[in-house]
Amino acid sequence: MTDRTLEIDGVSKRYRLGSIGGRTLHGDLTSWFARVRGKEDPNLKIGASPRPSANATFMALDGVSFSADRGDALGILGRNGAGKSTLLKLISRITAPTEGEIRIRGRVASLLEIGTGFHHELTGRENVYLNGAILGMSRAEITSKIGEIIEFSEIEQFIDTPVKRYSSGMYVKLAFAVAAHLDPDVLICDEVLAVGDLTFQQKCLGKMSDVARGGRTVLYVSHNMRTVNQLCSRAIYLERGKLLYDGGVARAIDLYAGSGLRTVDRDLDGMPRGKLQGLLIRMLSMRILGSETMEYQMDDVMEFQVRFRSDAQESRLRLRLMLKNNSSSPVAMTQTEAFEVKPGDRPTLTIRFPLEGIAPGEYGIKLALVGGDPRGRSANYDLIEDVGHFIITDDPSRTEGFLWQEPVWGNFRLGRLEMEIK
């Protein structure tokens, strides 16, 4: 029995940019012919630079090395585009690396693959066999487990009905039952891409910790730092395709928290916004006061300054702040009182934002400058979807000893219930 299940050795993945091919032979031939004659490629989009350079490439992963053993629950952290998904694709052999080597001992399975290869005309039982075989089980292995699988799926009476007559819930249950009985040596779970309802996600998480405790290796990709903290024994941190850290979870989370949009000074002028936004009144910059990492304790106050310019007369302008949670759903809104601006003004607002009542977790900030009329309608002068993220850390002493469970309890912590006991 050996411990090492996975070794990643100097792995890089390069993608070619731009000229991936015209999709049709004719397209490729005309492009090629135009290039030979030194003319402009007729298949390029108008305004696109003519072939950025013959070998413009993008390193999705750049010399990444790490390894994992049995019983490891390894968190993979990084901003969007850091290379997490590419890494998982390479480990699950969907595509090959450009350089380096990946060595695997045992079976790799991913909770993403639930129901892969299910055919709606086949019965539940037939699909269990087919799906199991696609995921790498032998027929004998499936036969030995089929009783358990059917029992786990809770749909015994429908097992010989074609799955096209199943409700979506039954479908997912059956698919999950197969995945759960796969007994992989390396289990991959990408929370960002996970679909399904809340209970299903909980089931996934539960399964993962079981697997890790059972002496297997779990690779967990997530943007939810609290579940990473809960589940993982180790973490790696990726940034722009490079492995920057491999070690304790807490330090990796710190690195993640300090990365990306969570910087103290921010240029708002250059940020993307809607076409009609920021024409008359435009936010220019933002500065966070009193925090380097934008990590806050519960009930802290966030302070920041926003500078903007105005080319319009507006007597009832407000700064509006909207919060989005992990899954980008809106959570809450708050705004300043109305103030007046004149053309040519370049004011700086200093804002105090009490975080009271906001549950632990990671939140995105959406900022807008709105003008309101007395009838209560508002019009956005400027709106930026994502100016940054902040984290509120869990502090059980303030939630009566409970760790906050976002999927179950939501993003708001209300005032304590008052009661009388008779």
Add this chain to the structure above:
Amino acid sequence: MQGQREPWDAIIRPKSGWFDINFKELVRYWDLTMLLVKRNFTVLYKQTILGPAWVVIQPLMTTLVFTVVFGGIAGLPTDGMPSFLFYMCGNILWSYFSSCLSETSRTFISNRALFGKVYFPRLVMPISVSISKLINFLVQFLFFILFLIYYALKPNSPVHPNFAMIAFTPLLLIQTAILGMGFGIIISSLTTKYWDLNMLVGFGVHLWMYATPVAYASSLVMAKHPRLIGLYMLNPMTPIIEFFRSAYLGVENISLHYMPLSVGVTLVVMFLGLVLFSRVEKTFMDTV
């Protein structure tokens, strides 16, 4: 560490070399191959009234049309054989070849979603298709044998099966499967870049049939254009079908001399197919 001595189950490397097919792994996934064969078969005739009967109806109808059009109206000679039997013989073998080819040529395109999520040896797909088609062929073949017995037992029948040649049937079928799959995987590998090839397959296979002695006898070509015969015999399906006919109907045929050429072409096509397929399978998800 003691662990270093135990071998790894999988080593993922960049595309290395030009021939990289893991046959051992293919054997390990045999169960999957057979389950896919079963799926292909069950799914095809679900929700049809006649069900698997379609397997037989299709070639029978085509043969009937050929008998009427080519044998009856055009009056093409059939080497002195009953024309129905003559056409059916070519038809079932040709439809095995062409269905293998056109189905496997869509390997990457129709399995994109699946290939994007799970790894298994990609060759499992074309192999399972070829086997499913073989089952169809065998059912049709059974009917062919029934007709053959009927015609052979007629008094003064020209039909004289050559049992020594019939013994080669399994080899002939394997060659047909390899040829169809070989062309199929070549096309499927190229379609990951050029989608138009997929358009070509449909009518290309149809045109190909006319370059093959399915609806006529190759002796006709030899009689009318003896100079073109070398070119004509480059088509690897011609000797296969002529061999098949000679075996079961007992026609004397000179195109059998070209059998080694056909086998050679088959091997080249298969090899080329595997090379292209192994080049494409590892990274096609990046381009499709």
